[in-house]
Amino acid sequence: MLTPSEKNALFSLLTKDLSPQKVSFYDPLPKLKLKTLSAQVKTKSVKVKGQEVIVRADRSLFARLLIVAQTRSLNMSVVLCYELGPLPWSLVSVDGSLAKTAKSKLLDLLEKDIPPAENVPGNAAWMIDAMALLQSLGTIPATFADLAMKAFDVATAAFLSGSVRIDFVVDRYPTHSIKRCERSQGVKQGIVKINIANLLQKCPSQWKKYLSLDSNKTNLSEFLLQEWIRPEYAERLHHRLFYVTHDAKCTLLTSSDGVTVTAQCVADLECCHEEAATRLLLHAAHAATMGFASVVIRSPDTDVTILACSLCPGITACIFFRTGTKTRSRFIDIQAVRNSVSENVCDALLGLHALTGCDTTSAFKRRGKRLFYNYCNRIRNYVMVFNDLVLYGSKTNSINDCRYELFSVKGAQGDNLPPTQDALQMHVQRANYQAAVWVRALQAKPVVPSPCGYGWEIVNDQLTMKWMTQKPTPDDLLVLVNxxxxxxxxxxxxxxxxxxxxxxxxxxxxxxxxxxxxxxxxxxxxxxxxxxxx
Incomplete structure (x- = not known):
């Protein structure tokens, strides 16, 4: 598939450049401004003494700046209060993407002393992470009609074991989304929007690439809902409850006679949640209020487990988490996990997880979740730290003093140094915002402020990370480097x-x-x- 710019270039070549009436065949082709690998490197433009200076995300820039600072006898403690680059190296990659960590390590630490649950009630209500299920279907059928049937069979498999309620939960994709910042890094070139016109339309061969576009996922969820209302699915829905979410709405599909399917909007489950992770917990709480004693959440996302451990006191049902692969799956008793750690640690999990790296916040390079979790278990002060989302990373009282200490004593540079006070404040604001969204997961329509001013900003009508508020380096140092x-x-x-x-x-x-x-x-x-x- 061609991007719009590639299509325009091909159209121009066929209609203009190769047309003998307009351009000679021997005329040179115009040079196209194609992007190279160097175009992926992030830059930051700052003004110094009336002149605009472009600072590129070059790892050697840090060393060059230090050479200049030492030669000019500048105060190194003041110089190291700046990131010495357009990005905070300890939180971000050169291309501007978030520094990643293994989220599953935190789940491994939580369940290391807990055996897998074996006696999961067969009549439990099931909450299904819809997009995770659609991405793991394996062989994709030829047409969208066959796809709807296969997705229905996989999603409603729990009906065969005695369950009478299954919730099919999707994400929402608002224009200004804190997750869109990360999704945009993974979107590949050549993706086009595909509208599903009829049941016999062919499914795209590159399935995961198709699902990487938000509009395609939204259209697909709407199509599945309309398809599952058809009478062909009535027998499987006889005296059963199938809750299907689409955008902000939720529709209950059921059949009283096994011949026709009735669709009813569920006002209690209409929500403004963006993530399926929080929406799954909202549906679990709804199932508990409807009289279900046990709820099973099926998702590969560690975020859901962390949310369940923190919020399960607000849900009256027993919660089980099903994770793993098709051949090696296991059930985790969330209440047993919560009982195995202290109450203070459970209360701090949301802050710990957001601060140390998730889908919307960056991790600290070379500082995994295990290190922070061990501190949280050993030292009570660290528990209070994660509750308040304040980081103590040194014996000194200032993170900037910590940078200078590590640089002068241990010779640390670049991503071996912690972020500056300014960059850390932006990171803590983002983590605090994400934790505040998570803690309101059991509310259908929580009051959540705009992320602008909490570590994000609007640039060219797109929500982007605001890594720093101060300049990358002191003004004099910028002039000298250039x-x-x-x-x-x-x-x-x-x-x-x-x-x-x-x-x-x-x-x-x-x-x-x-x-x-x-x-x-x-x-x-x-x-x-x-x-x-x-």
Whole structure:
């Protein structure tokens, strides 16, 4: 499949460039501005003394800035209060994507002393993560009609074991979404929106690529609902409850006679939740109020388990979490997991999970969830830290002092250093916002403010991460790094000379006349040593 820009280029080639009436065959083809790997590197534009300076996300930039700072005898404790780059290296990758961690490690720590549940009631209500199910269907049928039948068979398999209620729960995809920031990183080129016109329409061969577009997933959920209302599904829904969510609404499908399917909107389950993770807990609480003593949540997402462990006191039913693969699945008793750890740790799980990395927040590089969880278990102060989402990462009282201490004592650089106070504050705001959304999962329509001002911002009508509020480096350091001296450096037109400062090893100077006396002595001494060796 071609992107719109590729289609325009092909159309131009066929209708204009290869048309003998308009352009000669021997005329040169116009140069296209194709993106290269270097275009993926994030940049940040800042103004220094009236001039615009572009800072690229280059890992060598950190070392170059330090060379300049040391040569100019700048206060290193002040210099290290800046990230020395357009991105906080300890929280983000070079291309601007979130630093990742293994979320499942936290689940492994929680259930390490808990055996898998064996006696799961057959009449339990089932909550199904819809998109996870659709992505794991295996071989995709030829047509959308066959796809609807296969998805229905897999989703309603629990009916055969005695269950009378199954909830098919999907995500929502609002325009300004905190998860869209991460989804946009994974969207591939060449994806087009596919409208399902009829039942015999062919399913796309690249299924996961098709599901990577939000509009396709929304259209698919609407199509499945309309298809499952057909009489062909009435026998399987006889005296059974099948709750199907689509966008913000929820429709109950059932059959009283096994011949026709009735569809009824469920007002109690109309919600503004964006994530299926929180929506699954809302449906579980609804099933508990309807008299179901046990609820099974089927999802591969660790977020759902963490939410269930934290919020299960608000749900009167016993909650079981089904996870794993088709051949190796297991059930986790959520109440048993909660009983195995202290109450304070359970209350801190949402903050711990959001702070140490999830789908919407970045992880700390080289600092996994196991490290934070162990601190949370051993030291009570760390439990209070995660409840309030405040990070204590050093014996010092300031994270900037911690950066200077690690740099001067241990020689740490780049992503080995913690983020600056400014970048950490942005990260904590994002984690606090995400935890606040999670803690309201049992409310159908929680009052949630806009993410703007909580670590995100609107840029070109798109919600993006706001990694920092301050400049990447001090102003003087930015000017010096962008010095373009090449020869002599005796003219006032040269950047370093114009600023009244000596050149450094970071400048591309040849036969430079603008070095300090100490630099000249070091250069001369190095040269004499070499001559002595020969």
């Amino acid at each position: 010095c373009r001296c090449h020869t002599g450096c005796s003219s006032r037109r040269r950047s370093c000379v114009h600023e009244g400062m000596p050149c450094t090893d970071a400048c591309d100077c040849e036969d430079c006349d603008n070095q300090t006396a100490s630099c000249r002595r070091e250069t001369d001494s190095e040269g004499s040593d070499v001559e002595a060796e020969f």
